[in-house]
Amino acid sequence: MNAVDINTANAQFETGTTIRNLITYAVSFTLLVVAGFGIYNILNMLIYEKMNDIAILKATGFSGNDVQYIFMSQALIIGIIGGVLGLLLGLGLSLLIDQAPFETDSLPTITTYPVNHDPMFYVIGIVFALISTFLAGVLPSRKAKKIDAVQIIRGQ
Amino acid sequence: MDYVLEARNIDKYFKKPVLFQVLKDVSFGIEKGEFTSIMGKSGCGKSTLLYILSTMDTDYDGELFINGKLITGQDQRSLSRLRNEHIGFVFQFHYLLAEFTVLENVMLPAKKLGTYSNEEIRVRAMEKLRMLGIEKLALKKASQISGGEKQRVAIARALINDPSIIMGDEPTGNLDSHNAANVFNIFKQLSVDQGLSLLIVTHDDDFAKKTDRIIEMSDGRILK
Numbered sequence: 001m002n003a004v005d006i007n008t009a010n011a012q013f014e015t016g017t018t019i020r021n022l023i024t025y026a027v028s029f030t031l032l033v034v035a036g037f038g039i040y041n042i043l044n045m046l047i048y049e050k051m052n053d054i055a056i057l058k059a060t061g062f063s064g065n066d067v068q069y070i071f072m073s074q075a076l077i078i079g080i081i082g083g084v085l086g087l088l089l090g091l092g093l094s095l096l097i098d099q100a101p102f103e104t105d106s107l108p109t110i111t112t113y114p115v116n117h118d119p120m121f122y123v124i125g126i127v128f129a130l131i132s133t134f135l136a137g138v139l140p141s142r143k144a145k146k147i148d149a150v151q152i153i154r155g156q
Numbered sequence: 157m158d159y160v161l162e163a164r165n166i167d168k169y170f171k172k173p174v175l176f177q178v179l180k181d182v183s184f185g186i187e188k189g190e191f192t193s194i195m196g197k198s199g200c201g202k203s204t205l206l207y208i209l210s211t212m213d214t215d216y217d218g219e220l221f222i223n224g225k226l227i228t229g230q231d232q233r234s235l236s237r238l239r240n241e242h243i244g245f246v247f248q249f250h251y252l253l254a255e256f257t258v259l260e261n262v263m264l265p266a267k268k269l270g271t272y273s274n275e276e277i278r279v280r281a282m283e284k285l286r287m288l289g290i291e292k293l294a295l296k297k298a299s300q301i302s303g304g305e306k307q308r309v310a311i312a313r314a315l316i317n318d319p320s321i322i323m324g325d326e327p328t329g330n331l332d333s334h335n336a337a338n339v340f341n342i343f344k345q346l347s348v349d350q351g352l353s354l355l356i357v358t359h360d361d362d363f364a365k366k367t368d369r370i371i372e373m374s375d376g377r378i379l380k
Binding site for chain 2: 052059065149
């Protein structure tokens with residue numbers, strides 16, 4: 001008879017888990033960075049489309065800071081709505097997956113896919129969404145602030 | 157002499173592509189209730205001067221006074237507030253915000269100023285629209301009205317904060333003669349009835365002849 005402690009027996013399992021977690025975080029992070037760049041792109045294009053409107057706001061008495069605030073809020077609204085929708089979608093999917101049957105010898109007590117509903121994941125998710133949209137909004141909104149109203153109006 | 161607007165020794169240079177002096181020692185004053193037009197050949201500097209007087213262009217030498225206060229050298233935020241409160245601007249192109257209604261467009265500068273409540277602003281905006289004969293367009297989207305109507309909305313918007321002076325950069329340039337005459341009459345009435353000062357850059361001889369005073373410019377100078 002051989003006695004092996006649980007940590008030694010599960011060592012291989014643990015290593016695998018650590019690396020798999022690392023991969024998951026790396027992939028998620030990359031996806032979010034890509035999404036952030038997408039928002040940055042959209043906001044930049046939006047400013048080009050809205051150049052006339054920005055010029056008229058400035059001519060009417062809105063300051064550069066006001067204009068910057070408008071575009072920053074736009075970025076954050078995208079972040080909040082997108083983040084919340086993402087969390088709801090994630091919650092929905094994870095609840096569904098939680099119902100899916102799953103049996104494996106190495107985990108005899110499990111009958112359905114084991115899903116970790118730790119609220120921290122949701123917190124991390126929304127915080128990251130807000131941070132990445134905030135960062136995506138900084139440069140475009142600063143550009144909008146600096147737009148020279150006279151140049152645009154006379155360009156017509 | 158109580159000038160609503162006064163320019164003293166204004167010089168301006170364009171730096172690109174080469175150094176070029178576009179305004180040379182420009183000095184003059186506009187009194188309360190004076191309806192003034194600026195005329196001159198293309199390139200004489202009249203529009204450049206107008207944008208300096210509007211506080212939107214701060215790259216010049218010389219001094220600018222509005223209602224007796226020195227404007228030159230103030231920071232962007234103060235200039236924006238000044239523009240909001242004392243200057244109404246009408247461009248050749250209407251520049252309305254297309255997704256908003258006529259009423260919302262007119263209310264916008266007043267909302268920024270923040271002196272009145274939203275309800276009071278709505279009432280005042282309707283008043284201005286009524287003055288210009290377009291109150292029935294109040295709830296229409298700005299993109300859905302005719303050119304002449306759009307320009308009248310732009311004028312209503314310029315008036316919403318009861319400015320000391322209205323500045324215009326060829327406001328009738330895109331209008332047919334009927335609408336152009338309309339715009340002139342509205343301006344004239346405002347200067348006579350409400351003591352509003354006006355400074356209008358124009359190419360339109362008929363328009364300029366009927367104003368109180370014509371400032372003629374050539375090569376960056378005012379011709380006396």
